[in-house]
Amino acid sequence: MVVQRAMALGRRHGIQTIWNPAPALPVSPEAFENVDLLTPNETEIRILLDLPPDDPTDTVELARRLLQRGVSRVVVTLGEKGSVAVTADGSEAFPAVPGVRAVDIIGAGDSFNASLAVSLAEGESLSASVRRVSDAGAYAVQHPGVIGGLPSREAPQAFQRK
DSSP states (O other), rough: OOOHHHHHHHHHTTTEEEEOOOOOOOGGGGGGGTOOOOOOHHHHHHHHHOOOOTSSOOOOHHHHHHHHOOOOOEEEEOGGEEEEEEEETEEEEEEOOOOOSSOOEEEEEEEHHHHHHEEEEETOHHHHHHHHHHHHHHHTTTTTHHEEEEEESGGGGGGOOO
């Protein structure tokens, strides 16, 4: 699996590895061994664990299963419900930006993940990063088309919570 090899190379060279598993497919447990941060949505986390997309198991419990398989941290995007970060120390929920009317959800995950990678690379904590990048996802869904919805660094500031 190409992703598994990329994660192993990143780990070997001391680079923080981030895997956005979209579109998700069931994978072997070994695929998670070198993943520092996994960022599935609610459906993808279930598919990765070879469960039906509508499996009723609590999402945080599913993220903990991935931690047991070797993932260091998991951030699950929950659409209009926000997101949740799960680490060995516990979980933290992040509400969605209020008042956002989605026009086009295509690219929202890409926007979220790109912003998350930048924030973490700049030295922000996982908690501060997820709080910050939720605004990028909110920006993306309010603009039609993938390219038009990708925010610049300044664009999501209109959504930042006080």
